[in-house]
Amino acid sequence: MSDTKKIAFIGLGIMGAPMAANLVEAGFDVVGYNRSQPAVDALVEAGGRGASSIAEAVADVDVVAVMVPDSPDVEDVLTGEEGVFASAKAGTLVIDFSSIRPDVSARLGKVGADAGLKVLDAPVSGGEAGAKEAVLSIMVGGAPEDFAAGQEVFDAVGKTIVHVGPAGSGQTVKAANQLIVAGNIQLVAEALVFLEAYGVDTEAALEVLGGGLAGSTVMARKGEGMRARQFDPGFRLELHHKDMGIVTSAAREAGVVVPVGALVAQLVASSVASGDGKLDHSGLLKLVEQLSGRTQA
Amino acid sequence: MSDTKKIAFIGLGIMGAPMAANLVEAGFDVVGYNRSQPAVDALVEAGGRGASSIAEAVADVDVVAVMVPDSPDVEDVLTGEEGVFASAKAGTLVIDFSSIRPDVSARLGKVGADAGLKVLDAPVSGGEAGAKEAVLSIMVGGAPEDFAAGQEVFDAVGKTIVHVGPAGSGQTVKAANQLIVAGNIQLVAEALVFLEAYGVDTEAALEVLGGGLAGSTVMARKGEGMRARQFDPGFRLELHHKDMGIVTSAAREAGVVVPVGALVAQLVASSVASGDGKLDHSGLLKLVEQLSGRTQA
Numbered sequence: 001m002s003d004t005k006k007i008a009f010i011g012l013g014i015m016g017a018p019m020a021a022n023l024v025e026a027g028f029d030v031v032g033y034n035r036s037q038p039a040v041d042a043l044v045e046a047g048g049r050g051a052s053s054i055a056e057a058v059a060d061v062d063v064v065a066v067m068v069p070d071s072p073d074v075e076d077v078l079t080g081e082e083g084v085f086a087s088a089k090a091g092t093l094v095i096d097f098s099s100i101r102p103d104v105s106a107r108l109g110k111v112g113a114d115a116g117l118k119v120l121d122a123p124v125s126g127g128e129a130g131a132k133e134a135v136l137s138i139m140v141g142g143a144p145e146d147f148a149a150g151q152e153v154f155d156a157v158g159k160t161i162v163h164v165g166p167a168g169s170g171q172t173v174k175a176a177n178q179l180i181v182a183g184n185i186q187l188v189a190e191a192l193v194f195l196e197a198y199g200v201d202t203e204a205a206l207e208v209l210g211g212g213l214a215g216s217t218v219m220a221r222k223g224e225g226m227r228a229r230q231f232d233p234g235f236r237l238e239l240h241h242k243d244m245g246i247v248t249s250a251a252r253e254a255g256v257v258v259p260v261g262a263l264v265a266q267l268v269a270s271s272v273a274s275g276d277g278k279l280d281h282s283g284l285l286k287l288v289e290q291l292s293g294r295t296q297a
Numbered sequence: 298m299s300d301t302k303k304i305a306f307i308g309l310g311i312m313g314a315p316m317a318a319n320l321v322e323a324g325f326d327v328v329g330y331n332r333s334q335p336a337v338d339a340l341v342e343a344g345g346r347g348a349s350s351i352a353e354a355v356a357d358v359d360v361v362a363v364m365v366p367d368s369p370d371v372e373d374v375l376t377g378e379e380g381v382f383a384s385a386k387a388g389t390l391v392i393d394f395s396s397i398r399p400d401v402s403a404r405l406g407k408v409g410a411d412a413g414l415k416v417l418d419a420p421v422s423g424g425e426a427g428a429k430e431a432v433l434s435i436m437v438g439g440a441p442e443d444f445a446a447g448q449e450v451f452d453a454v455g456k457t458i459v460h461v462g463p464a465g466s467g468q469t470v471k472a473a474n475q476l477i478v479a480g481n482i483q484l485v486a487e488a489l490v491f492l493e494a495y496g497v498d499t500e501a502a503l504e505v506l507g508g509g510l511a512g513s514t515v516m517a518r519k520g521e522g523m524r525a526r527q528f529d530p531g532f533r534l535e536l537h538h539k540d541m542g543i544v545t546s547a548a549r550e551a552g553v554v555v556p557v558g559a560l561v562a563q564l565v566a567s568s569v570a571s572g573d574g575k576l577d578h579s580g581l582l583k584l585v586e587q588l589s590g591r592t593q594a
Contacts, residue, residue, distance in 0.1 A: 102495065125509035137509035139502070160508035162501045172495045173502045176488035180511040183557065187480040190555040191473035194544070197551040198399065198469045204459045205436070205470045211457035212422035212434035214477040216513035247491070254494040257588040258487040260480065263560055291554040 004029050006061040007153065010054055010077050010084070011098070012039035015124070016067035018131040019097065019157045021046045023065075025134075026156035033057040054080070055087040063153055064094045070242060071100040078108055090116035093149050097138075099123040099178075101246050102171035103253070109142060109167030118146040121167060123174035124158065127235055135159040139177070141169030175250050178243035179261045182281065184218040186264050189285035192226055193292055202227055222282040231276075231283035238277030241268050301326050304450065305354040305361045306345075307374050307381070308395070309336035312421070313364035315428040316394065316454045318343045320362075322431075323453035330354040351377070352384040360450055361391045367539060368397040375405055387413035390446050394435075396420040396475075398543050399468035400550070406439060406464030415443040418464060420471035421455065424532055432456040436474070438466030472544035476558045479537055479578065481515040483561050486582035489523055490589055499524050519579040528573075528580035535574030538565050 005028055009020040012034040020043050023030045030048040033056075034040050040050040051057035054077060058064045064084050066077055074096055078084045084094055094117050096105065105121040112119035120142035130136045136158040140147050147163040154161045164173050191209070195202050206223045209215065225231070244265035251258045271277070271287045279286070289295045302325055306317040309331040317340050320327045327345040330353075331337050337347040348354035351374060355361045361381050363374055371393055375381045381391055391414050393402065402418040409416035417439035427433045433455040437444050444460040451458045461470050488506070492499050503520045506512065522528070541562035548555045568574070568584045576583070586592045 125505075125511070127510070130509075137505050139505045160505050162505040163498075164501045164505065165495075165497045169495065169497045172492060172497050173505060176492055176502065177506055177509060177511045179491070180484045180488050180506065180513075180516075183484040184481060184511070184513060186557050187477045190548075190553075190558050191477050194476070194548050194551065194553045194555060195469060195473055197553045198462075198466065198547075200462045200466045200469050201460075204461045205473065208422075208434050208436045208457050208459040208461065208470060209474055209477065212427075212474060213424070213514050213518065214422070214474045214481070216477075216481060216515075217510050218513075219477075221510065250495075251487075251491050254491065255589060256487075256491045256494045256591075257585065258491060259560060259564065259588070260483050260557055261487050263556060267556065288554065291556070292552060294553075 005063060005152065006031070007063040007065060008033065008051070008057040008061045010057065010064065010066045011068040012043055013067065014128050015097070015131045017042060018128070019065070019067060020048060022134045023153065023156050024048050028156065031057050031061065053082060054084060055082040058084050058088040058092070060089070061092065063150070064088055064092055065097060065153065066095070067097040069098070071104045074098050074100050074108065075104065079111060085112055085115045085117060088117060092117050093146060094119045095122050095150055095153060096120065097122050097124055099174050099243060100171060102168040102175060102250050105141065105171040106168030118143065118149065119167065120146050120150055121170040122154070123170050125174070125177050131157070138162070139164050139170045139173040141165055141171065142167050172250065175243065175247035178240060179247045179258065181218060182240055182244060182264045182268055183260055184216050185222065185282055185284050186267060188219050188223060188226060189288045192285065193288045193294065226282050226285050231279040233278070234280035234282070236277060237268060237271050237279050237281050237283055240281045241272045241277065244268050302360060302449065303328070303358040305330065305348070305358045307351055307354060307361065307363045308365040309340055310364065311425050312428045314339060315425070316362070316364060317345060319431045320450065320453050321345050325453065328354050328358065350379060351381060352379040355381050355385045355389070357386070358389065360447070361385055361389055362394060362450065363391070364394040366395070368401045371395050371397050371405065372401065376408060382409055382412045382414060385414060389414050390443060391416045392419050392447055392450060393417065394419050394421055396471050396540060397468060399465040399472060399547050402438065402468040403465030415440065415446065416464065417443050417447055418467040419451070420467050422471065422474050428454070435459070436461050436467045436470040438462055438468065439464050469547065472540065472547050475537060475540035476544045476555065478515060479541060479561045479565055480557055481513050482519065482579055482581050483564060485516050485520060485523060486585045489582065490585045490591065523579050523582050528576040528583070530575065531577035531579070533574060534565060534568050534576050534578050534580055537578045538569045538574065541565050
């Protein structure tokens, strides 16, 4: 970069912490805020600076990045009394990396614009590993010129970076992403339990299935773990449950019927209701086993 | 090959014809049989020989390959009065490349063994293009030593070649393959219709979705065609309908509950019932549009 850009990073959790560290690494002047202090201390150790409030963090920066869990969290951070919109300079670029409801993102984009800010929704895919390695996929909604202005930031944390439409569109694509991912996991789960019931060599089966039209990133990354019943997260079922709520609601509002998406949302909900919410989303396989009477009660 | 092996090829259709031609190319002495003569003539032109009956084709060969549409066709070819089991020499290796019911394959494997033959079920994935380029994925069920004996034949027509278990296991894996493929298509279809309803740039969306955990071979190979509503087969919905019947029956018989597989089977059935059976299986997208009131009646 020609001159060092100042960026505030709000939300230094599993995803936010490595993303903020990668921004430091890329030469940004990063000031972090997090509700609990240890995450701020870790960022300072990584070469960033700490702030004790959102208002302090965003007061004098070029870019504000946000990475928090859910729609109400983003609303708090952005529109709270001492939040980003109230505290940032006019013209500040606000990039929300959180995965939230598309309608909330679209509305917040408008509120931000009215407050003289440039707001992008930029949810990511790729998980903790993708965040650490700065190879996230980033789906961005907002004005094209704001997307262009955010390029340096996106390049520091991601690999596949795409502008998909106006405010809220990033969230819409992320919602579709979560629909497909959950569905693909469920399909691999059904196939594995089916093959096991017939005594097939599932290691060999996954190899040949992965080499053909049935191949998927889910199968490649999660298949072996599912065979071994290794469900350490990764991405937790309870978070995917939240996301299935987002995508089924958004589909319903648009009048789009998603029969498989709706069924998978129910299966994810059942897994969470059974107490498996803390497992990786590949833990959907446990439900298929239970439904088929193939596990102890 | 040290000495030229003789192979009979029964069923010279869309898949069988290029596979037989590739066997000629690989140096086999191929004698073909097909119910209609033009396909036999084409094989002769490609350097093979023709036969006017199954009995004539298989009388004096080392290997018999079969590639016909459905379970009853395979039963006819193998166990008919002048069929393969009645006409081939003891010790002949019989490789059934057709995609049929696993229980039928398992039974025919036993009948063949009792008749002194070595029988493998070896359904393939990869379609007409994969057959032409000799890069099919082949999932093989049967005795390990018979699998080893078939290696030269498999190498001449396929790329990913895996032994997955005893007789019928190849069909079981193919059934799982078809479950996953239909499900992945339906998920991409639901995602695309959803994204279109929100006015998202679906070309950009497919790029970013394909780069993350939502990526799949279905998305990579069929996504653009689905965006463009190009449903020329490819693999026809009516054939996938047959296969969904196989996998849901087989799951039911094993006591395995496949909720998404069962729903997708219904959606494929509905597409076929609506008159779309001749379309490529990616034509499932039309049904999602219809269900969402997004096409003209």
